[in-house]
Amino acid sequence: MSSTTVSRHHSGFSLAQYVTCLNGIVWREALRFVHQRERFVSALVRPLVWLFIFAAGFRQVLGISIIPPYETYILYEVYIAPGLMAMIQLFNGMQSSLSMVYDREMGNMRTLLVSPLPRWYLLFCKLVAGTAVSLLQVYAFLLIAWFWDIAPPPIGYLTVLPALIVSGLMLGALGMLISSGIKQLENFAGVMNFVIFPMFFASSALYPLWRVQEGSPLLYYVCLFNPFTHAVELIRFALYGQMNWISLAVVVCCTTAFMIGAIYAYDPSRGLVRRGPAGGEA
């Protein structure tokens, strides 16, 4: 061991080392995504089924009045497109947390957690990596949707990007928080039933909130307090070059809260300490 190496051990990490770590984690997540083509296809098929079948079928049933950010009557397909973009991110966030549970069961997660960089930073890098993957999926969806006459203003493709980043971080952080509480991969089916479906259906993704309010005031308030609703609205407004400040505030606050919760849960002296060693070990 050289003396230079030893002396370096007594110093902190440089900014370049933090960036290298971030690049490495994003790169690995992208490689895994590329290797799992079926994941990419299923991530796209899901919203497209909603768009091509559900929305087409309900076009005549669910009329949409002129509500911000729309300036004219719109087709139902146009209305649900932002909700489907958020749905892609919701599923991706849960998929990332699924992979964290899988990694933990298979042992890969240990490679990450024994890195000398701060654990909060490692989790943040995982979150960024998952969000980056979700962006690829959303833009692929937008490309296909364009052929289906869902064409926001050209500038919308750019202005929606920050909104997608923020909403992707929120949904990824939520997935990370959930993954910290799941002990086995089998338990993840519960996440589908108790998290993904309620969040999606009790939101403004499929129908505007004023319509929900007419049908059930209680459900209206549930939808209003659902963070996913605000992710959808943030994306919807940004897609038309506008900003929904309330939704932005809610999404940022929820991202922070979920991330703090995940960091707390993955702290070795707290969350992980309650678990036993991996199967077969003692």
Add this chain to the structure above:
Amino acid sequence: MPDPRPRDDPAATPALSIEGISHSYGTRRALIDVSFAVAPASFTALLGLNGAGKSTLFALITRLFGTQAGRIGIFGHDISRAPGEALRLLGVVFQSRTLDLDLSVTQNLLYHAALHGIAKREARLRSDEVLTRIALADRAGSKVRDLSGGQMRRLEIARALLHRPRLLLLDEATVGLDVKARADILGHVRQLVIEQDIGVLWATHLFDEIVPGDDLVVLHQGRVLAHGPVEDIIADAGARDINSAFMRLTGAAVDSGSPAS
């Protein structure tokens, strides 16, 4: 409160110091007042049956779990209070495989390097170097799932050394391997002690992996029953070899009660 800063005299600082570590899973006590040290540039075997607490101890040393009681130091850095400094001096090979099977050999190494903040260019140089050393240079582009069990283990060891640690932990690293692969890996690790002055803690339940001259820690039902040179432990137990010494030590422990039950 122990001082988390490294001690002044590097020669006097153990590579690993375990001081009064206890750990429980709910009401089940996995480790009870465990204390021992691993000297720099030495090979220490941690011998215990399945369920003795070896993997729990490794999880504590690597900070996967937080310490409930006691202190763990790596070259004087307290793992709880200075984890970054401690972890970058540590390389670890876990009992379960931690390689990404869908990535190539090189990609696994580069990922590990990134997690330690090693720039890509340097990481490539180091991965080429370690792959040559473990005779896997020709498999650099192969997916890990296409490697044999022995090759995967060698790769895990190489990966653990990529950031040039000074202490290497191996938890049952030869489990599931054939006799030749086991001997190769054990020989490789012993060479690292000699050639690179790395301190090694080798957890095992196999007696034939321990040879005279090794330091030995006998862990049974969460307690350290003996610690010292193999020859001394055999002599103290009044036994002929390590096998019978272990049986005598653990038999005595069972008679005196079972702390982990």
